[in-house]
Amino acid sequence: MSFEIRKFEGLGRLGNVLLGRPYETPTFLNLQMRREDDLSPIENQDSYKLKKILSKSNLETFFQSQHQQPELSSFPTCILYSSLQMQGKSLSNLTRIEDLFPEIFQSLVSRDEFFHLIPWDLPEIYLDHINEYISTIKRLISITSILQSKFMVNIPFRSNLAESLKELIPFKVGIISLGDISSLLNHPKFLLQYLSSIKEIITPDVMLYAPGVPSSFFPILTYLGIDLFDFTFLSTLTNGGNILEMDNNAEDYKLVINRIKSALKSGKLRDLVRIYANSYPPQKTLLRMIDKQIPLDQGTTIYGAKSLYCTDETDFSRPEVKRFRERVRDRYRLASHIQGIVFLPCSARKPYSQSKSHRAFQSAIRRTLKSRRHSLAEIILTSPLGIVPRELEYTYPAAHYDIPVTGDWSSLEREQLAEDLENFLKNCPTTIQLLGYVKGTEKRVLVDVCKNLDRVVHIIDDDVPALTSKESLYQFRHLLTEKLIIKTIPKRNKLLDFLRVVADYQFGFGVGKLLIPENVRLQGYKELGIRIQLAGKHLLTFRSSTGFLTLSLEAARRMIGTSKNIVRFDGESIRGTTIFANAIRQADHEIRINDEVIVVNENEELMATGVAYLPGKLLVDMPRGLGVKIRQKVKENA
């Protein structure tokens, strides 16, 4: 059995599990109960008689999960063994488990399936002796090294079992089942506690199985890292407190899984989660708590789907938004030649500068200030991204987010903008003059924040017509000339400033200057992409579709000293265009999906540049699967 991750979003994984044959996850688990009478090779007469009576009385079907579950054979199979007591083995003789398991091992050696090793019903009463028990199992596993199968263990909520089982995980635990999950669906706090207590003790190549949850919870649980579900569920949902009968819903269940898979493939799992969460109140609470408590940044791509929808409050805190706001706060600083800032509203069309309104704003600025405009920074006030510097308008998700434009801001949106603006202005020298060409909410927020910080802000009148109207623009130009004092400075290449801001946003503050010296040669356009060359060598490419830079080997050499985005490769030479996770010894934990990475060997020599398939931590922790897509390799003997 082996598991690898193909796509990662939030904590959700699109994976591939090899169990006899490959299956794509998330999927259903075909859980089969095997009992002591199935185990015994010789059918004795008595049990035969009993079986006949049972099958005649229909009761046998109750014990056969197979009976109601649709086409289970097309899903990965896991054999469960009934509890030790049911097999006539006493739990008190923990050391005697050896008598029991070798035969099970024997029957499984040649097959590639899971089975349950730890009795899942182990009562609390036995916890004192659990360690003794675990060491017995460890010994057993070590003597049956030929075994291909991995085990599934069930970890109950709040049990001391988790701690003890920790030791077992590196051995052969392939699946952890969250047996209590269905009773916790209504208790987001406990659910998250339960999941994180388990996440703490496992490696990412262990799959998580959530038995008995309704399909409506599949998306959000996938988002939390669950890989396996099933068709049956018993739960205490608040929406009616119902038990759904599964027969009717089998198709539904499969549909949901398919939706999840395609969402993961296109990087839209979060959107699917929101759609489902909106129709189930307890899920909405859960989603809010996830955004607050779970570090989702790891599993959030640097750039993803073409558009990022922000349709309701839960989206205002989605990880892409959070990251943008954080990075602007931490990595964006005004260049030293800036003398003033003009605050502008956002536009429906992205990037903003391609919209009609921004073209009008920019032309007004150009015509008024002429070359002095290079000393003026432009910042767009928007929801939910907060403040977007003009230089980052191409950068994901600034050019990709999409909100329903109603003009009404919720209090949360207002708070977020005020928070970002305040943070920014606090770090902004008081000599910088402020001008607001905004109306409505943006204006109110701007004025309030400036008042709090005791800053002067010049602002357009409230009663002017639309900001794109001649009258308003006239007043704008008037403000620019009358209220701002912008001195002439030596001519500068504004494009360089732009690229440096992007580089800072992408790699960390200061990297822009390091990566892009004054004497580079630029070719192209912001809108189409820019090639950046240094001394005749290709250095970087700016991609307008994502708003990010891609690294050449030359750029990697300049950056290597910062030790940012470094992946340490465990081999002599890279073959092909992919590095697999098993060959990665170490990686910068700050690396995110789709980040530009620098591959070095054990002597810290540059080997290649590439793009990360997985976040840095997973690149290290995953024992297999795709790691880095190579962009450029150092030629050997060169």
Place this chain on the structure above:
Amino acid sequence: MHKQVNPLISDRIQEIRHKYLTQVSDTSHSKIWSSVSEKEDYITVTIVIPSKGCSWALSDNGGCSVCGYVNDSSRENQIPVTKIEDELRRLIIETKYNKPLELQIFNSGSFFDKNDVPEELRKTIIDLIKSSGQIIKLSVECRPEFILKEKTTIEGILKRLSEIKLEIGIGLESSNNAILLDCWNKGTTLEDYESSLKYLQPIGVEVKSYVFIKPPFLSEQEALRDSIKTVFDAKQMGTDVISINPCNIQNGTLIYELFRKDEYQPPWLWTVLHLIKIANEIAPNIKIICDPTAAGKERGAHNCGKCDKIVLKLIEKAVQREKLPENFSEICSCYLNWEILMNTPWESFRTRKLSKLRKLTPLEE
């Protein structure tokens, strides 16, 4: 006899038992309880006498995990012998019946254990029975070790009773020794039961076997399967009567502690009904009785609350081997919940929070 126990369980039971019994030691518990019920061609008189108390429950091993009968025994107090005598005299001598009597004397322990039921008391009882003249059958209970130890006593009584039949009830509970050991702390094994049975039947004693459903630490489906297997094994060994006992939760027991923590729930009535239905098929020629204590209540076998009375009626019917309805799901919607429970392999994962399950209404689509 060598008794095997699992110290992990028995220590805990002993602790619980000790704590509870010291708490309730002053309360007057030496009560006598009796009842009379009329059957078609005989009358059953049942009397529960406060003997010293089951010596297994009073031993260092703590007794059975589900049993709190010892709470009502005399223990360190004097056994109210005269009261017992009076009550018996009233029931079987002074009262005249128009049908023959079957007398059940239960002492919630072992009738042939000298420490539990003193020699004189037993003699008094047998004398009264002899002088009654109405009795055709005497029913008592005893643990296997005392059956095998007190052979002479049993044979002596059998002789004295002469034409009056003797029936001894043995708590088999489960035919799976691991369950007897880990779930029950029963202190006896299937083999003990078998040798008692093999000894009693040839000397003319009828054997009634108690079959329990559901012990702690088993899931609903495991419990049902175990009880079915137990009925089957008891029948194979040749028991005369099978008494099916669904769990009811008594104070001062391990099962009560588990119940309080929501780690145990009594069986569903649907489970009991199915068990009887199957038992009828497994043992078509054996008398099966089932009289669930506290049925329909939180502490006894119960369903959703709406159908409990109806299903209890069905259980009565099943015991009488009358025809049962084909489709249980028409009786109550909670039947679907039960069916799902029986169908879910991971049911055994869920050790907690099971209490709400019965009350949920299945969604009709």
